[in-house]
Amino acid sequence: MTEKMWAYGRYLLVSSSRDGGQPCHLYGLWCGEYEGMWAFNMSNENIQMIYWQALSGNMPELLLAMFDYFDRLIGDFRTNAKRLYGCRGIYIPAPTSPDSGLLKHKAPHIIHWTGAAGWIAQHYYDYYLYTGDMQFLRERALPFLRETALFYEDFFILDDNGYYVSCPSNSPENAPGNYIPGPGQKPLTETAVNSTMDFAIAKEVLTHLVEGAELADVYSDEIGKWKEMLKRIPPYRINEDGAVSEWMHPDYKDNYHHRHQSHIYPVFPGTEVTRENDPELFEAFVTAAKKRLVIGLKEQTGWSLAHMSNHYARMGEGDLALECLDLLSRTCVINNFYTFHNDWRSMGIGVDAHWAPFQIDANMGWSAAVQEMLLFSLNGTIRILPALPSKWRKGKAGPLLARGAVEVRIEWDQDAGTVLAELLSLHRSQSVSLQFARPIEAAEGGTAEGNYIRGVQLEAGVPVRLKVTLAHQTTA
Template sequence: MNLQQHVVTQSESLFSSARSHRFAMAKPAVRWQDALPSGNGTMGALVYGNIEEDTIVINHEALWYGGSTKQPPDLSVHLPELRALLDAGQYEEANRFFPDLMRAAGYQTHTSRFQPGFEFKVTLETEGAFRDYSRTLDMETGEITVAWTDNGVRKSKRTFVSRPDQMIVMSVRYDGAPIPQAAFALHIHQPAEAEKHGFAHESSAEPGYALASGKHAGADNGYCAVARIIARGAALSADNGLVMASGADEITVLVKVAAKDGSPAQQERLKRELDAVPYDYDTLLQRHIAEHRLLFLSAGIDLGADGESRDTANERLLLDAYTGSVPTALMERMYDYGRYLLMSSSRPGGLPANLQGVWNGDYLPAWSGAFFNNENIQMNYWQALAGNMAETAEPFYDFFDSLLPDMRRNAQSFYGSRGILSPLFASPESGLKKNLQPHVVYWTAGAGWLAQHYYDYWLFTGDIDFLKRRVLPFLRECAAFYEDFMVEGADGKWISYPSNSPENWAIGSFPGSGKLSVCINATMDCAVAKEVLTNLCEACEETGLYAEELPRWRAMLGKIPAYQINRDGALREWMHPDFEDNYHHRHQSHIYPLFPGFEITEETHPELFEACRIAVEKRLVIGLKQQTGWSLSHMAGIYARLGDGDRALECLEILSRSCLGDNLFTYHNDWRNQGISLKMGRAPFQIDANLGWTAAMQEMLLFSARGMIKLLPARPKRWVRGQFRQLRCRGGVTVSLEWDMERRSSVATLTSDRTQTVELQLPAAASSVAAEGAVVAPSASGPKYRRLTLTGGQTATLHIAHDE
């Protein structure tokens, strides 16, 4: 079964929408960051929503500029010198050793920047003072509506980005009245700013069409867009770059983009394509909705927010959040929004969602808008498989498979190793390590962390072909790197060095303590290597492949050192006596075996589980001033794994008061300096916290690992009743649950892809569990657990009566 087939199979059991999935805003946008987003996974549109002169920023996932790439120098010949420095405790020298060698070799390169595309301008003649203004996004359809009343006439502009037709579609309508004057223009985004960054551009208009193109000075090819304007009941004219209509009954606009070719011939091709499209807005919308809604409604939650609050504008809900607890309606809305943003910026055949998804209005986006592999892109996709949107994950695998040759080159050039070494961040044209900062140079756990997502696809879907063709090759490449890179110590255990624990610095008695990125035996390095080898062995046992190599990989597993606990009872971040824990940092990479890994659970490793809990609590010494948007989403996920739903919810509530915009975009940090989050010169929009928020809520409601499912593992006390539908579990089980803890009851339905027995943790201790379609047996784990035998393809229903 391939990725697309899996989604179609799952969509057969979609639930009908029980509540609205739209939100409104009470005011238009002034900046692109405040615009409402629409997208089809490839193209993005940001709608400002102004009445007289409106702006739509048009993005395309393939528009990048400014990258320069060289082959990295051969540093592997200097690896013995680097390790000698580390062995001698000369950590300051080791920290700059490889970066200095790279500078000496003239290895100065640049990562491509994710760039904006075009602006489509809509100018309408106004007659009176507007009233009843609203700007609405319907996440179930992807349609943005700007509506207002002027002189008693209801007027609207509606926009969406079509999935089947690969274009932006817009409609301008005045109820029962003609549109007096309208003008349309298309040009490169912020022309003056574009010129400052090396872009040449052209724009023009002719009756019925607006055309624009751009080209960066360092690019071989340009890019272009064409807008077709259709005015029902009126003639069109063109003058001075504007397409104008007077007295139209309705105006429809269709916009297409070519990201790799800006030639006049390409523009003519786009015009022909647009001419062939039926231009009825409602027809095009329904064609789009049929595809969009299917994916959006493949799973969902309902926390019981009242209808009035669900209809409340974002601005009002955020004001309520600032003054007290976050409204439940906002929690529901943020869950939906994360699903919407992921599916709108990631689709089969394209690129994965970058730091900004597929929306951007800056020519110098923070961190280039690139694909960061030490947390951010992983967080982008944590929700995908559990949220029953497997097709949105396909670009993740395609992208990193495309980087395999560069990652092999990294491994060879830096450490003389076989296998693959991931860069800390990448852009579409290159997966080579480029940045010279020590924490970037010395980080080696990236490919192994990416491999978790590969293996997860197999666990969620049971796609044996994907396991053989995609997962096993990637895991074997990771294992080959570890086999060559790791060094056996005197005790027979592996030493990982040079090492790095993103993005923290150890303390100790050595010069540079608390400042150096290089280290020895970061706990995360060992945890990721252990996970890779464990998954590799399990995959080989499942498929029967590479049986001759299994003994070697099992022996490698035995060489990974055991986790260590410090004198505070916390899991140590570095397993070397020179490196002591530094609690004053937001990153918690050493908690990887608990989250986002699955090795440590309360049931399997209670002592290490408690050590992880203490490690998290020790991190609170920094308060909130070092947190960021994404780190608060990450913390919510950690607390969900610890079973502390109230603390997980608190993290999301703090995020809503610090790093959330009116349009519900998340920011890297709080731009208002309210004492929450890391201070920076600016606060960039960054989509990872949006997507991580949705993932955290799923973790709070449902946990799964091989052979284990937990219902409501981290339910906040405030979520007394609610339901979720069609979430997916590792092992190929689809779960829906309704709960009412006031009545001490819950009803779960589980449908397994195959016959299997799993350990099921109930939402609370149960006095009885009545099962239909499954066999329920007691569990040795306690009164909150049952052994559940599921028959493949058959839905089981559990009626649970709780003791508490």
């Protein structure tokens, strides 16, 4: 079923997204109702999840419809920023539709969430990283990122310590725990100050702008300003549980009973914090994630379990990632394999409701999670099988796509401890490092160094094959 659901998610996206058309929304092409309750593009989680699988799944062309959509509405997004907050740049409301990108919803979690443009911008920049399309970077990705940064430049204010303040602020659809009167009761407020996600997204936007502008040799007079803005973003806050807090401001307590996992952004879907570059902070993000699965399990939905599977895969927790898909399959998947928002069978896992709308973002998130367990890439390093579940004893996959425009085919046998990998650089010659989850005992086609094979030379269009034997996995 895992494999079939992965293939089905690909089918749904291929069927619902193509260059020259509209991007895939929560129903794809299959509404089935005269009034589509959620037949729009929701940018505080859902459209992003729908497209997570496209790049690593070697289908970058499917993103073009999404880029065309947001580029086409850029005038409305500028109007939103100016009229709502008096800012330059763009403000994208969470819900938009093809006829208009103007703000049309007065709920606090819509009006006061300013991260949509930056989160969408991640897809623009990742498209460049995966394809190497310098023209796209220069003409589409960087201009979109710059519009987003202009908004931040006007929207953020400085506190007494010289750090930015984001206010009003919302951590998508959640509320601080100390502003919730009791179980099942409506929060006193969803509007807060300094949501962790606000600054995680802003930091990513500014970092990509600096990096991309230097690569493309554009905006040279603004790079210094963006670097200074990065210095003013406050550090992440660790709460009394040892978890990264969902709000940086100390007045707000965490609410673990919620489906959104916005504050995990720097680990997934972002790439800022890794086990290698900041082990202590990384573990604090892991703690925050695990609180949601244990404490807030009853509050999860189909798409939130798919999201959770992806961030566990990014954390190297393959068995937990697969457990999330198992929970999803038992609670929110119907006979034709569509995913539902709610626990429609009343299994006691996830949000129970008499009305359980279908939405296919969890289908797409499932496909992305499977790929995330098999491959991750960043800064010239390709992680092979970074979160392989113990139940997946043998298998093969590919060609998946890694950053740097490298196609990767993988075949593994956990019982034998062997991994076969074939790499193909599509456009240019380059050197990459391969990282494995365990130390390497032997490597045919490369030289092992702990968990790594470094300096694998790839010539454009020429496949390179390696056979790796991993050290025996010991149990505590």
